Amino acid sequence: MDVARIRAFRLLVPVAVLSCALALVSGCSSSDSSGEQEKTTAQAAQAVAPMAGSDLQSAYQTVIKNVLPSVVQIQAGSDLGSGIVYDSKGRIVTNAHVVGDSKTFRVTTANSEDALTARLVYSYPDQDLAVVKLDKVPSGLKGAAFADSSKVAVGQIVLAMGSPLGLSSSVTQGIVSATGRTVSEGRTAGGTGATIANMVQTSAAINPGNSGGALVNLDGQVIGIPTLAATDPGLGNSAAPGIGFAIPSSIVKTIADQIIKSGKVTDSGRAALGITGRTVVDSSYQAAGVAVVAVKSGGAADKAGIEAGDVIMRLGDTDITTITSLSEALAAQKPGDRTTVTFTRNGSQKKVDVTLGEQ
Template sequence: MDASPSRALRKTVTAAALVCCAALAAGCTESVGPARPEAAVATGAAVPTAAADLQSRFQQVIRDVLPSVVQIQASHDLGSGVVFDDRGHIVTNAHVVGSEKTFKVTTAHTEEPLTASLVYSYPEQDLAVIKLDKVPDGLKPARFGDSGKVEVGQLVLAMGSPLGLSSSVTQGIVSATGRTVSENGGGGTGATIANMVQTSAAINPGNSGGALVDLDGRVIGIPTLAAADPALGGSAAPGIGFAIPASMVRTIAEQIVKHGKVVDSGRAALGITARTVVDAGYRPAGVAVVTVHGGGAADRAGLRAGDVITEVGGRPVTTLTSLAEALATAEPGQRTTVTYQRAGARRTAQVTLGEQ
């Protein structure tokens, strides 16, 4: 699928490229729709009980959850959101809201778009919360599940507004869990996000910020990225999408609703600003410390400007992205080993990580 000329976002999962799904793009998507039992009866074919039961389960989940999924329209981009509470708070991706402060929101029970305002955007986790200026009757908050209980092979449904087609549903399975995914900029937030849920459910432009749902009707993730194959010129790689886990979504959204900002990120940090450096062959060779934040983790461990970090916790560090990925799997307060070069000499330091 071609990327949107308005603002298609390119992202990478280590070697794989990713496409962020906030902007409207040319193309199409399939809605979920197992064969209807009455259609089979009309042709004289018997409908297996198990298939009919699964279809009924799908349809019930869609009826229960779809009213909690909204379409969000910014001035140039379009995405999805999930109703977080009955006060009109809606959680979505930070890249859906971008730098804008006001939005038009279409819910399942409103014909005309409602207005909403930004509460807070947290690009570091690619999450944001907006709030409806007027809460309509019947607004239904979603139920969020426990990401720790999500299993590979679990059937899931992705709900949102892919390509502007509101209230669309696709189906698939959980393909993997615990993925650390790095956005590569290009209009995105540049976030590195740990513990993402990988799914085969189709994730298209406009799905970002919507709901990845289990068959108990619980949101287990917020669809955020779809993979693209660099070998095919960035074309979409079918069946590879990623969702921010529901437990992280709930943690961040609850802080934003309560405090108007994120007060406890849970994200580890060294307390530095840095840049990628290259070797004589122009290959990425490490991360050079540009400044050390006073009192931060690196400062306490004795690192200083000019040091070149090459490993964190035994993981090679060659770029800012690989440094972010190493830190994304760690926790604030965790003690780890940082290997670095200073004046051509290899050194190590024991660092107690701070919080981003």
């Protein structure tokens, strides 16, 4: 028996056990009418099961009908991605890696095959978010509703909507698998290299082209923007099925509102040391810290006395071995937080208190 079949069999076992347990409970009676009670219970169960399935299907269809018209396909040069209509004025929020270096775009809505033109308002690669605006707003354009992502819970049913592999208006289904994930993008294949905190992990299929689309709950509210799919090094870094990540809706709204109001991000909420760094390796060619290449004048590191040439080994209680690990440690902090930085200078280890700045 192969592994896949073993796993499938094991998944069926709890269902069978549960069914037996229910039968035993419903049949427990000292009355002579126990047989009639069992028959009535069985009939009720048969009636409830299809009703529950029908109700869930109806909920899916309602959400898709209400939300899908607010999900668009975005063409940036030769690349395709997705976006969400943010408001009735034609503003669309998407991923920064979807817009790339482009300034103008072709946007196709769910209700039309004719592409509309749009222009870039602002791109913020550090959070992998961007806003574009339609040059001409079609009648009936409706912005999606965004949920409070702090209320997102593991186990919630979600739908991912977008244009995977160029297939516009596609929908996949899954659950929220985890919350609070910190994930770092690569810079290959158009990634921004951003480290993003508090991401929502989902089992809904996330494929190339889904980026910038909508992860939606059964209340018809956007809880996140699908952005990344995990890769499996054991399979040649191909996509790991059922492990995708979405930028939470509350962060999306915070960044998008600033862009719409000011034309840029004025308050990132992202902590920073104020350095330019690079990963260094030890004598065994293993990553061993972050060398400070340059220090921003007046920044957190500068005020703490950190200098170019220092090698950062630890932030607070977190070991730092690479520039990515430093970014991930900072993602867990906020501007104004106080922490310690442990570093080496000319072979001697030092430790200083730092008040973190803003990225």
